[in-house]
Amino acid sequence: MVAIPVAGLSGVALVGLSMVPTVDETIAVELGQAEARINMISSPDPSLIQRPARPGWHQVEMDSAGVPVNTQADAHLVDPATLVPADSTLLALRSTDVTIETATGIAGIPAVEGETWNAEFDPKYALVDGRAPQTNDEILVTAAGLDRLGVGLGDRATLLDPERSVTVVGVLDVAEYPDSKIAVFGRLGAFTGDTQPSVDQDDFYLFDHALNWTAVQQLNESGAVVLSKSVLLDPPPVGSYQLQASAELQGAATTVVTLTAAGVAFAVLEVALLAGAAFTVGVRHQQRTLATVASVGGHRRTLFQIVTASGLVLGLAGGIVGVAIGVLSGSLFMAITGDGSAVQYWGYHLSIPILIGIALFAMLIGWIAALLPAWTASRLDVLAALRGARSPQVVHRTGRRWIGISIIVAGVAMTAGGALAGTASFSTPGVIDNSSLYQLSIMLVLAGPVLAQVGALLVAPVILSALAALVTRLGTGARLAARDVVRNRSRSLPVLAAIMTTVFVGTMLLAFFGGSDQASRESYERWNAEGQMMVDLNGWTDGTSQIIYPIAPEVSTMLREQFGADKVSVLSGVQPASPEATDNSPKPLVVLRPEVRCELVSGSNPAGACDAPFWLFSNGSAPQIWTGTIDDLALILDEEVSRDAQRALRAGGAVSLYPQYVQDDGTIQIDWMPASTMVGDDQNQKVAPLSTKTIDAVVQQPAHPIHFGVFMLESTARSHGLAPVTLRVLASLPAPLDDADYDQLWGSLRSLTGGTDLLARYEAGPGSTIETSG
Template structure:
């Protein structure tokens, strides 16, 4: 908890830190956001939080006309006010390996008044329009040093002398940044840029002055206001931004982590206290026999829990601070925006230590109650009574399991009707909450049924070997220590599996909705460029292919296509398009809506299939088809392509094993009348087969060049594609852009890496955390079992039992406790995600349309689940087997 909260608070800057990293040594930042408007108010501590009064019906501002001009900063400040300006954009620069894009900061970054916002590392700032400074990272990429020259390609080409090194404190240190004087590279001075950031080095602005500037359309971040925020201001978004961020990020996190930690600590520490109390029963009975009443015994044991909680809290806080410092050091990117400081809050530390003390006291209550009710005579005699199984706990556990299952089913039903017949936000989230509560109820019910489960396991292995029988009986008879550990393991695995499956479903949905431009691991791009008037033209393929094959060192395929009518939208031209093989109802629906709206999805269509995004008819050989597919062409596809037919990558273009090409005028297509019964100018049908690629790429139908000429299709080389595998390095990209610029080819190439994969890494993190907690809980349980079984070990040793028996008992104890815990936790952890999947299954089975929110998918990470449920208990059991078997010499036999 200390580590997490320390890292979380270290992400949030204090006002003092914001003054340094955002204002430097200046007094204020002024930004123009609106025409003059008396209703504009801003948050005192933020440039981003502001609002104006608007018409509730139209959303139009009430305090100004939308056509009113935005004033400049100089217009709203007194004449002669000193200003410092910063304008950020980008520039294309020749690098050591080619061409690359660098962030461009123009203005007064090197001014001493901005020290803290920017840092001058070496040399000096630019003093003329032919001087620049760069960041430390850019020195390596450009392969220069201070005193060298760089060549800027755009926006304004030229050569510039590098006179210094400057770091932007709001950016990571590995960002490549170029610093120049105002307008020196972009050609646009800050005076003409309403988006410029303007600093006031010596003009102090208090809150009344800020409010006056608000009326002129400006928002201000002021040193004076940050140091003394107004207490009675009418704020657009509530109180302090910093305080709000701290509360919303830290308190829920503390509540979640604290609640889970309290549960785990009480289970494990409670079991340890019970075992310790049982071993001290004789001493407690002695205290009772000499006059100690129940309160004395209760306080004796409970104060032990307080001391242990306090010591554990102090040690844990120290370790947590150290862990947080290590994490911050490892993940710090050098940006003050990420970690403005290392914030160790004494109040938070004290609260967490107090929480640990409270946890220790709560964990000791059951043991203290047991001690207060000690049977003095039996304890002094040393006899132990076997525990009596609680029938009420088992019944209550069954009830909780049933209620939890009903909650899962009810939550799934509510979620389903939250999606259909129309999306209802409250129903969806109430349903999700009911599902979560139902799963937790099932987890608690399983914990209450654990003694019954252990007794069942004992009966199941009654005919097993001696070590199996002894291990299962020990776990069953000593449920006071085995059940809490089993519950702790199950709850940990439950949380981890629930989170992993939710992330897996989100990843599955992201994979389904991601639009692939080409097969994975390829670099591709259209051979199309646009002039200043938006008119498209084709780029010759030869130069692009030569550059790509030289730089990427791989074979490049050039694909040809029939021009899309949306390329130049010429109403006098005639364009060929494939006919969509959809129902008459869908065709009429698309005609009514001009191909717009959610009806596309209901008819199984998207923008590409509607012909509004990219070319649909492609012309090429089998090799070209395979390049577009990203896989070998099937035998049927080869025969169709070489035999005068067509190969469709989308089944929506094929009906009765044919595709139909239709020629429409540009005027018809402009009106979307291709969705009506109007006849095309001409049409041709070709035999066709369908080969679906791994993903829906933006390639429609392939025909051979001979077939295209025979049916009258006009085509041109329009696309390049090359298989390169993983994303090339930045140096390779610089070489590629530089080589393309050298031959004056404005091609845009894109590497297809697929959707971001966020679930896999998170699943391994959750698996690791769950494994560590499970290992710790198992170590506690096994340690308690060995401490509790010393007398049994001495008896076994006395009768000559071999060490392998003790090792076998240790092995099976770990299998029983860790194995049952992980299986129960994983099984119940899968249920919330499965419940959210039920509406999807019902909806898909009944063709129910969706208005909003994609249906859920059941996609758990099976590899991580197998490790938790199968591999982890075996690892724990092997560790227990290796550390057991040391002989305890209880009886020495004389020779």
């Protein structure tokens, strides 16, 4: 009972510490052998400050509107080459992406331009096979890229946009990439066409010149943020620099410490209950031995020490065994789950001091678990124990019962108080306003159930008696067993404690992880029903011109033949105002019910104050109104269309997938708004519509919210002055698509559009990344 939780602690310690980098590991992965990485983020600003080891955390002085006060938006950035000594080496690396033909089709993959093969970047980048590119028509790939592209060293590959042929001349290993990651590398400008360093796009790596903290602060004033090897090795004292974001990091760290401390305390109590129950049973079996010791002059203190010493010995033994099992299990877990990335497990961080501490912690738990049995053993009836007689049952007064009930009430109150405190700590969902109150809520929620459990143990005799009275009616065997449990409480209560503790821990973990999973599922945003693929037929030809391709029949055939789609629908939509709209041409807008509001907030959850799906309040590029047949609506809903909905559609009405669109009179309201006022505005703003129409509507909600608002027949839409156009193909697929399938899909779509990318999206549901190409 001691070894099992200790094994868990040891394994978690090994895996957790291995996921935290040392300074040397951070330098190796982030910088290689470079002295610093410099990124220009603004024009010179004397107020720019950064965190020493996290240059991504930086800030500048701003006015009340959130605009920097010391720089202008169109101000030029300083060339970093002018900020470092002339005799130092400064290499630029640029991240981009390319479209390339693969063995199965076409894929968009990340690319890096610059001298990644330079030996000074090792081990961040390491050329493991072949040679460095000598021209812009030669590239390097990762090992996984060879398989994905279906090429070997010296073979040709085809880049698209624009189309040209390149030669694969080497294999590059990237420390932070998993083994399955595909990427390509080339000379500066090999993919973007810009062979000169770009101040606002490139990462600049400095060699042969160290930058201390003072030098980094001087570069900050020039508009740069810097990750410096010297600063990582010799950071400035904590508190010697000021940064607003550091409070957020400190709050996160405090939360982690709070959870860890509460978890350790919780483990001590739970393991003590489990091991204590075992020690209690063991002491009863040792009564005659202990009585013999007492009969030859042993004092109560001696008996107490004998039992507690056995707790120490067993605790240490359980700790050693548990540590060994935990280290072995953690090592096996990392070996199985490792993906080859240096940032997944930065190293094998086996901390001997921590493991020794865990073993000593186990010994302490054993000693604590033996305290109560030792106290009981020191007060045993020697003569009765030598005769083998059982000690008479002690009849406790109702005081213990009421104490237990009081403790249960206190535990429940603490838990409820923690829940209320946690709710009060959020200003809006997802935004913690009071971190101290939030940490207190965590402590209360963890401590409350444990305290209630202790109270339940005190009233356990009453519970056993009540259960015995119920089961006596089930037969002679049940009656005799119930009486035995009630009369031998010293034997039954430890067993009850062990079972109750185990069930309690299991239930708590299931509730915690289940609640987290459920919250994730509820907040997950689906574009269409799970198991469906959508292909939008509108694309951008030159980055500014949008075109709708009349290829719906070809896309439908492709989805059926290549991917086995059993149901395919071609959907038309009423286009909203385009992003470049500047005129007052009327565009239709489905109006939400007047009480539906969305007060946008800042923070990690901007939709936290909305009382409907967030996308309903956004005038984006996706249509609100879709048209098609009743079968098309059934595919959208992924269920049969209700009879009411069918009658409404045939009668010239509409079906709303959200009740927020249907007004009190049972209609949807369509306002024709000036196009220039719709782009970027939310529906809380009051702009007078050019005209308004209402259409009778019913509500049929899908199983989960999806990005379809209102549906009607095409004839109905046109009768109300709407102009739907073919915009999307929706298909139900028998299985998710893998990388090879997506390569094939993307290649097929580009062949239909003449090289333009279309958005293709498979909805896998929560727990899986939504696959997106284009």
